[in-house]
Amino acid sequence: MLSVKDIQTVYFIGIGGIGMSALARYFHSLGKHVSGYDKTPTPLTRQLEEEGISIHYEENLELIPRQAELVVFTPAVPATHAELVFYREGGYTVMKRSEVLGVISNSSFNICIGGTHGKTTTTSMTAHLLRHSGYGCNAFLGGIAVNYQTNFWSDSRNVAVIEADEYDRSFLRLYPDIAVITSMDPDHLDIYGTEEALQEAFVDFSKRLKPGGTLFSKHGLPKAMALKADHHFTYSLQNDAADVYATDITMHDGSYHFSVVVAGERLDGFVLHMGGMHNVENAVVSIAIANQLGISLEKIRAAVEAFRGVKRRFEYVIKNREMVFVDDYAHHPEELRALINGAKTLFPGRKCTVIFQPHLYSRTRDLAAGFSESLNLADEVILLPVYPARELPIEGVSSELISAAMEPGKVVVVEKDHLLNYLRENYIPAVNQEFGALLITAGAGDIDTLVNPVKMLLESK
Template structure:
């Protein structure tokens, strides 16, 4: 097996991915020469370049390091990618992101957070509490922590907080000391085929726990009884869970609650992140911190200081008559939690959501669920499907979702048309609006133009 100290030069194919960029930063921090390829420049790739990581944006064999000791690639890269094929043919050491994480965490104490929803937020919350409290950790996040404007940081303490990705069964390469499972809903059916196979993968993940390790799962998971682990505790808003939140109330957009278990509690926990599902998420993070021996006072201070994760119920505009929230939600259950949480905080406002479906297969498989969740809003604007790694599927378009909706006013529009609609909305300042953008594609390119229109 490759030894870390033997690695001098690392090349990333798909370096701009959120998980890949965290690894690139890790190797850069440890003095390795790091470079990479990505399809398009983004805010994140520009940040990496500013940190000294050379990146190019065309498949170009003339720009790759032919003497790379390690080539890291993402499963989203097509099999025929010129650079990937070159390295395969020339015998370089190739590893997927999950394999590299396995290599890095082989000798560390690992807190691994998995789940079809909520894993990025919980991973970031745990890492933040450990950092803010002075406990310390190395963090590999699937999102940008607003507090630190990064998805990676390091510490002398040999503890790693890792987002465990279920795509391509990647998380089965990890060895958790503490494993968190948030949800096991059907997703990535292009990989798994059936909901049962998704659930089986999460059960297998729970079996990756080290001897004596702790499994923390959300109370009420369908296959809860089948999960493995020497120690299994639950969390949630359900008072039957081992760790739960009680006395939840809303105060000026913040959630205030009491955190408790059968023999322990802390009062006056304040979470300044919207969405009741995020109270659920922070309960998991607090439970992990408690298991590590962090005091209640330090936990309360850390949670109060938490500023969220970019594109996870992120406030872009928060004015008396204008609230604009952006979120990465790309699954029906995530949309349900997002819209429900926003409307709970702002029940009197007209709720408009701009949603970009992500992947043809996911749209095909969950069209009914998308329609049902989006119908919770007053008005829905659907962008065309973002294809990512997929080719079009006959009959699968945004119209498929629109045709199944029964309540909300629905419009299908491109980005230019969306901005024209928002400009019209901004011209009516007397109407209280709650605007949401959601999706995992390139809908984030609309965030700044929309913000500018609403801030006028």
């Protein structure tokens, strides 16, 4: 098997991806020579460059390292990519990101957190609890932890907290000692074909647990009886039929105060400064993991209260009496449902407007009805065109597929370039100054590039 310690030069094709950049930072932290390619500069690639990692933005064989001992690529890169073709045909060691994570996790104690949604926040929260408490861990996150402004950190303790990605069946290369399954809602059907096949992949993920391993799965998941683990616990937001659940939840100034019951034992005094009841549920399983690892209740409490969230996961952009502006990565109907319900519960009485950018033509086609149903929970919806990512257009699939099934008069489709003007002329004049407004931007495409312009527009008015 590949040995990380023997490799000195690593090249990444698609280095700007959230998972790829975490791996790049891992190798960079070990003193390896790391460089990479990506299609366009982003805030994340600029951060990597500031950290000393060389990146170029054109598909150019003149710019690649010929001495690369390991080439890592993401499945989002087309197989015809000139650099990828060169390395493959040249006999270089070329591996998917998931394969490299498998190599890294083969020799450590691993906490692997999977699910079609909820996994990034839960992974970040769990890693934060271990770091803040002094327990220590290496962290490979699918988002930027606000506390540390990074998606990777290292530690001398041989424990890894890893976001287990189901896309391309990547998580089936990991070796968990503790595994979490947050959800199995249909997604990535371009990969799996059917919801049943996706669920079977999560069953297979549970079978990856090492002997004596522990599985925490959300209470009520499909295929629950088929999940395999020597030690299996279910968790829930408030359902006391689960082994782990929250109780006595109260809200105060946008924060949650609650207790957690773990296998009959009540742990009191938790405060979470992050919006959305679904994030209390994410905290429940993170607390259970920290408790199982023997971290003291006092340290867990302090770590939960200190957690500042994950960028683009219920992230407050503006929060004052007149305007609450939340940005979120939600790109699945169930994520949107949790996001909108959570925001409306925290800020009742405010008109809730959601700006949503659908991600992928295939996901829009497969889940259009679910998107329409979830978005109908908002008072007003502004839909942007579908962000294609790795896909070519599919005939008959557009944002209008979602808007057509929504309540009349509630939704408008606006071109991305026209959004600021639309907000200036239509949204801002209608804001109710007495009760205040609640604005949400959501999506996994490039809608994040609009967050600061929208913030500046709102603050100028």
